[in-house]
Amino acid sequence: MAESHVTRHARGPVTYLIRVFAIGYLLLLVAWPVALVVTHTFDDGLHSLRAVFSDPDTVHALQLSVIAAIVATAINTVFGVGMSLLLVRSEFWGKRLLSALLDLPLSVSPIVVGLALVLVYGGRDGWFGPTLDGWGIHVIFSTPGIILATAFVSLPLVIREVVPTLREIGIEQEQAALSLGASTWQTFWRITLPSIRWAVVYGVVLTLARSLGEFGAVKVVSGNVLGQTRTATLAVEEKYLNFEADVAYAIAFLLASVSVVAIAIVSFLRSRKAH
Amino acid sequence: MSIEITGVNKRFGDFVALADIDLNIPTGQLTALLGPSGGGKTTLLRIIAGLEETDTGQIVIEGQDATRLPVQKRNVGFVFQHYAAFKHLSVARNIAFGLEIRKRPADEINRKVGELLDLVHLRQFAHRLPSQLSGGQRQRMALARALAIEPTVLLLDEPFGALDAKVRKELRDWLRRLHDEVHVTTVFVTHDQEEALEVADSIVVINEGRIEQIGTPDELYDAPASDFVLSFLGPVTKLGDRLIRPHDIEITRYEQAATASGPITRWTRVGFEIRLEVTPDDVLHPDPVQVTVTRAEATALGLHLGDRVWLRPAIGAEQVKA
Numbered sequence: 001m002a003e004s005h006v007t008r009h010a011r012g013p014v015t016y017l018i019r020v021f022a023i024g025y026l027l028l029l030v031a032w033p034v035a036l037v038v039t040h041t042f043d044d045g046l047h048s049l050r051a052v053f054s055d056p057d058t059v060h061a062l063q064l065s066v067i068a069a070i071v072a073t074a075i076n077t078v079f080g081v082g083m084s085l086l087l088v089r090s091e092f093w094g095k096r097l098l099s100a101l102l103d104l105p106l107s108v109s110p111i112v113v114g115l116a117l118v119l120v121y122g123g124r125d126g127w128f129g130p131t132l133d134g135w136g137i138h139v140i141f142s143t144p145g146i147i148l149a150t151a152f153v154s155l156p157l158v159i160r161e162v163v164p165t166l167r168e169i170g171i172e173q174e175q176a177a178l179s180l181g182a183s184t185w186q187t188f189w190r191i192t193l194p195s196i197r198w199a200v201v202y203g204v205v206l207t208l209a210r211s212l213g214e215f216g217a218v219k220v221v222s223g224n225v226l227g228q229t230r231t232a233t234l235a236v237e238e239k240y241l242n243f244e245a246d247v248a249y250a251i252a253f254l255l256a257s258v259s260v261v262a263i264a265i266v267s268f269l270r271s272r273k274a275h
Numbered sequence: 276m277s278i279e280i281t282g283v284n285k286r287f288g289d290f291v292a293l294a295d296i297d298l299n300i301p302t303g304q305l306t307a308l309l310g311p312s313g314g315g316k317t318t319l320l321r322i323i324a325g326l327e328e329t330d331t332g333q334i335v336i337e338g339q340d341a342t343r344l345p346v347q348k349r350n351v352g353f354v355f356q357h358y359a360a361f362k363h364l365s366v367a368r369n370i371a372f373g374l375e376i377r378k379r380p381a382d383e384i385n386r387k388v389g390e391l392l393d394l395v396h397l398r399q400f401a402h403r404l405p406s407q408l409s410g411g412q413r414q415r416m417a418l419a420r421a422l423a424i425e426p427t428v429l430l431l432d433e434p435f436g437a438l439d440a441k442v443r444k445e446l447r448d449w450l451r452r453l454h455d456e457v458h459v460t461t462v463f464v465t466h467d468q469e470e471a472l473e474v475a476d477s478i479v480v481i482n483e484g485r486i487e488q489i490g491t492p493d494e495l496y497d498a499p500a501s502d503f504v505l506s507f508l509g510p511v512t513k514l515g516d517r518l519i520r521p522h523d524i525e526i527t528r529y530e531q532a533a534t535a536s537g538p539i540t541r542w543t544r545v546g547f548e549i550r551l552e553v554t555p556d557d558v559l560h561p562d563p564v565q566v567t568v569t570r571a572e573a574t575a576l577g578l579h580l581g582d583r584v585w586l587r588p589a590i591g592a593e594q595v596k597a
Contacts, residue, residue, distance in 0.1 A: 169362075172355050172357060172359035173359050173360075173361055173362070175326055175346075175353070175355075175359065176353065176355060176359040176361070176417075176420075177361070177372065178326075178345075178347055179324060179326070179346050179347075179349075179351060179352070179353040179421075180372050180373035180376060180420065180421075180423075180424055181347050181350075181373055181376045181377060181424060182347065182372075182376045183347065186376060190372075191361060194363045195362065195363060
């Protein structure tokens with residue numbers, strides 16, 4: 001019914017001026033540049049895309065990006081749902097501090113995140129690094145480091161989706177399930193998770209899109225070793241600086257397409273959730 | 276005794292929700308916990324269910340000490356004011372939930388769910404989602420879901436509180452008839468005295484965390500233990516130095532031996548009933564007295580606003596010294 005309360009004023013010249021400004025702004029800032037990436041990719045047909053897939057190092061970079069994004073998303077989904085339950089369903093000392101801390105990854109520059117991770121997990125003089133190195137686990141300049149950095153940066157996205165939904169559904173359905181004999185675990189799988197499933201899916205899609213595009217933190221922790229720890233975003237920079245702009249555009253196009261698909265899925269889910 | 280409650284205390288911070296509650300609820304009866312909002316009745320119900328823990332005291336359900344038993348193990352059916360329907364499950368799956376958890380064989384579940392759907396008259400809605408049902412239908416579904424596990428006791432928290440007046444009355448009759456069929460020990464919380472008087476076998480009046488009185492509806496109505504119980508079970512007014520129900524006052528336009536006399540100073544017609552206010556001449560008791568008469572009585576007595584009338588308690592009227 002909210003729509004019916006919106007009063008419509010006569011459209012004066014100011015209304016049109018604001019519209020033109022908004023559309024023009026978006027066009028110049030977002031639509032046009034992204035469109036140019038697409039047109040540049042297909043400047044000479046499928047040539048640059050073929051170049052991407054024929055270079056084993058670039059293919060490796062794409063694979064690494066996808067793996068890091070999937071693993072980071074999986075970690076953040078499990079952690080995010082658990083953390084949301086903790087934040088909404090229980091009271092404890094320091095809850096507000098924890099809640100504020102969870103938003104930190106969104107406000108801190110990814111490059112700071114990268115440096116911080118090196119300080120803790122660095123192989124030679126990090127806090128844990130040497131110990132883990134001793135066990136044969138290399139974090140920095142290796143895949144675990146890339147996953148860690150990616151997970152850090154996209155940490156709050158699932159939580160931010162799930163927390164409001166958990167608040168909205170309330171606690172009574174869960175209490176009803178408990179009174180009918182369900183264990184805490186059964187209640188979670190049969191009642192809580194189905195109730196928040198769209199929020200989880202939404203959070204997962206956002207996390208995946210964000211993880212795939214991570215650059216700054218990964219650049220610091222990965223070491224950017226060709227064919228080993230170079231991710232797709234790092235490859236874009238490398239190719240661009242090495243005068244292989246067409247390949248850079250092609251990889252950028254692939255990354256952008258995933259994001260566009262993700263946004264399309266999310267808005268589709270949103271419209272479903274609304275009905 | 277089906278539910279024995281001894282020495283139960285519950286605090287929420289500084290707020291005393293329940294103070295030294297001792298209560299026995301008999302098997303097979305329909306008991307109402309009646310009282311004003313915030314009086315502790317819902318807290319008591321939730322403590323019986325195991326959804327809330329008591330600070331002190333003991334809860335025994337059918338001879339078994341349930342004080343430290345988690346809600347899952349108590350085998351109680353709980354019905355919430357706002358239904359707590361599982362929104363993503365169909366009506367039939369909602370009802371089947373407790374049986375599925377108990378891993379009963381599929382054919383037994385189907386049979387049982389079918390029976391319960393008939394019992395609550397929702398057979399044709401079996402495959403709908405709760406969002407496609409009306410409030411009254413949802414609450415019947417919630418009842419069937421609670422009954423499916425064959426609970427030792429059935430606990431209802433303001434079960435009709437969220438429904439409109441007409442549906443509430445229908446469901447009230449229906450609950451009474453259902454209880455006569457199923458005979459499960461039932462406790463329901465309500466703040467509506469009419470609901471309690473009409474449905475319950477016995478009523479427990481709870482106010483400010485304490486039990487004011489326990490008894491059958493008639494006992495409570497006829498012999499209220501305190502002026503709180505008297506005033507909570509229906510309208511009261513003060514005639515002379517005693518509290519009395521407005522419809523228990525005899526009113527006449529002719530001078531006679533009376534407790535009070537004075538002009539009719541207010542006249543409110545509500546359907547078949549007329550609510551009058553008479554301001555007594557008595558300087559010791561100058562507060563207006565409420566008198567309720569039917570429209571027919573008012574016509575027969577020839578009453579009009581401003582008429583001088585004489586009031587006295589009707590024969591057999593219940594009075595409590597104020």
